[in-house]
Amino acid sequence: MSNYPFSYKVSWPGRFLKPSLHGDASGFLPAYGAFLPKPGISVRLAFVGDISAVANRRPPVCYTELSALLGSADLVVGNCESPIVDMPSARLGTLVGTHHAMTRGFLAGALEAVGVAPGRLVLSLANNHVLDQGISGFEATRTALDTLGIATIGTAPTLTKVAVGPLTLGLVAFTQWRNAPAGQFTGRVAMADDFFAAADKGLSDGTDLVCAVPHWDWEFRHFPQPRTRAWAQRLAELGVGLIAGHHAHVVQPIARIGETLVAYGLGDFLGTALSRQTWPGRIGAILVVEVSADSATRGQIASYRVVPFVRLRDGDREKMLPLEKVEGRLGGKVRARWNVVFAPG
Numbered sequence: 001m002s003n004y005p006f007s008y009k010v011s012w013p014g015r016f017l018k019p020s021l022h023g024d025a026s027g028f029l030p031a032y033g034a035f036l037p038k039p040g041i042s043v044r045l046a047f048v049g050d051i052s053a054v055a056n057r058r059p060p061v062c063y064t065e066l067s068a069l070l071g072s073a074d075l076v077v078g079n080c081e082s083p084i085v086d087m088p089s090a091r092l093g094t095l096v097g098t099h100h101a102m103t104r105g106f107l108a109g110a111l112e113a114v115g116v117a118p119g120r121l122v123l124s125l126a127n128n129h130v131l132d133q134g135i136s137g138f139e140a141t142r143t144a145l146d147t148l149g150i151a152t153i154g155t156a157p158t159l160t161k162v163a164v165g166p167l168t169l170g171l172v173a174f175t176q177w178r179n180a181p182a183g184q185f186t187g188r189v190a191m192a193d194d195f196f197a198a199a200d201k202g203l204s205d206g207t208d209l210v211c212a213v214p215h216w217d218w219e220f221r222h223f224p225q226p227r228t229r230a231w232a233q234r235l236a237e238l239g240v241g242l243i244a245g246h247h248a249h250v251v252q253p254i255a256r257i258g259e260t261l262v263a264y265g266l267g268d269f270l271g272t273a274l275s276r277q278t279w280p281g282r283i284g285a286i287l288v289v290e291v292s293a294d295s296a297t298r299g300q301i302a303s304y305r306v307v308p309f310v311r312l313r314d315g316d317r318e319k320m321l322p323l324e325k326v327e328g329r330l331g332g333k334v335r336a337r338w339n340v341v342f343a344p345g
Contacts (some may be wrong), residue, residue: 002179004317006065010040010217015220018194019250019280021340023223028253031342032305036104039302043343044167046073047244047287048269050081051110053102053124054299055271057316059109065322066101067115069286074118077171078269079246080152083130084144090133101134104144109212110270114320118149126154126190127215129249153213155188157195159204166293170207171197172240175215177247190230192216195325199238208299210292211242217265219249220281222341224264236260242301243301246285250283253341254306258345261301263287265325271311282311285333299341308338 027106038213046069070076082100084107091100111118123145145152153160154173162169178185185191192214192318196211197223203210212235217228224232235243236257243262246250252265268282271277308323326334 001181001318002060003177003182009312012219015277016216016281018219018300019222019278023225024229025223025253028255028343031254031338032303034303036297036300036302039290039294039297041166041293043075043167043291043293044225044239044303045169045242045289045291046070046076047213047263047266047289048076048078048317049246049266049284050079050127050249050268051107051270052082052100052129052268053106053110053270054100054276055083055311056106056110056318058160059106059113060270060311060317061314061324063309063321066067066307066320069111069288069307071115071117073120075120075122075162075169077122077211077244078124079213079215080125080141080145081127081129082113083133085137085139086140088133089137093132094142095300100129101133101137101305104148107144108148110188115229119150122153122171123214124154124213125152126173126213128175128177130189131178131184135184135188141255154190159210161204161209163205167208167291167299168206171213172203172210173213173215175247176217177215183204195237196234197326203239207316207328208293209241209301210239211244212240214243214245215247216245217248217252219247221248222250222252222280222337224248224252232260232262232264233257236262239294242289247259248286249281251283251308251341253343254287254304261289265307274314279330279333280337283337284309284311285322306342311333 004216079231090099248265251267311318
């Protein structure tokens with residue numbers, strides 16, 4: 001059914017319990033930086049990681065600093081990791097957490113809690129869990145998002161143009177992994193091979209900046225696999241200017257390939273693993289990017305910052321707070337882990 005290699009499957013439980021810091025840690029950037037002088041006119045983009053209700057019965061509590069940051073963005077882009085259904089069809093899998101699901105009411109409440117208006121949100125459906133509730137669940141998800149006024153990407157390997165202020169962005173999404181048979185994904189979800197085959201014929205013209213949202217790499221590893229880094233290189237060569245990845249469920253570093261900014265993994269935005277997830281998996285990140293709309297530098301990334309936060313249990317939901325707000329021994333551990341993954345400024 002799935003396309004995970006055997007070595008991936010057998011290593012998953014150990015890495016879930018103890019996310020890995022092994023791998024190539026060279027060539028990465030600090031968590032913030034500027035590439036241009038501050039532009040006179042700019043567009044602010046915010047990218048978040050995986051969104052699910054697996055670890056939540058109710059919408060989260062979100063600190064004002066985070067909701068204000070997301071509320072200031074002209075466009076927010078994330079990954080819809082859970083099908084949106086009224087009643088799960090895969091009841092046992094949903095109960096134990098192997099199959100994801102959330103209701104439309106939960107998503108609407110979560111967006112309100114974190115300060116994101118549906119009309120300023122784009123969600124990718126290109127991920128391994130999108131068919132967890134079957135084909136009917138996939139169609140219900142598309143209908144629910146359309147009803148909420150949320151735009152989607154990742155259902156085709158081609159580029160979607162989105163107007164953001166004075167700029168036109170091109171958005172693409174694909175998944176390396178699937179949890180269901182290939183036949184169910186075909187024609188519904190953009191797989192990596194389909195995306196690259198289409199992109200080799202040309203992405204699109206008429207855009208100021210192309211952004212890719214890949215669902216890639218191995219879970220619970222803080223540093224990307226060689227294949228992931230090679231794909232980032234290929235995306236840069238294809239003309240993608242900004243890459244914001246997910247699937248690893250832990251934060252991964254940021255890099256620059258030529259003029260292309262690459263955030264390999266933003267971790268979970270809302271918990272997609274079990275409710276009692278180990279502490280490294282509770283660290284998430286918001287990538288905030290300022291894109292110039294000045295005539296001389298139109299579409300170029302002026303600056304970026306990766307804003308860390310932590311999700312803590314709050315009864316039957318999660319509480320999202322800035323990294324520096326976490327107290328005690330846990331606070332020391334999460335800040336130390338962040339400083340290992342991200343180069344000092």
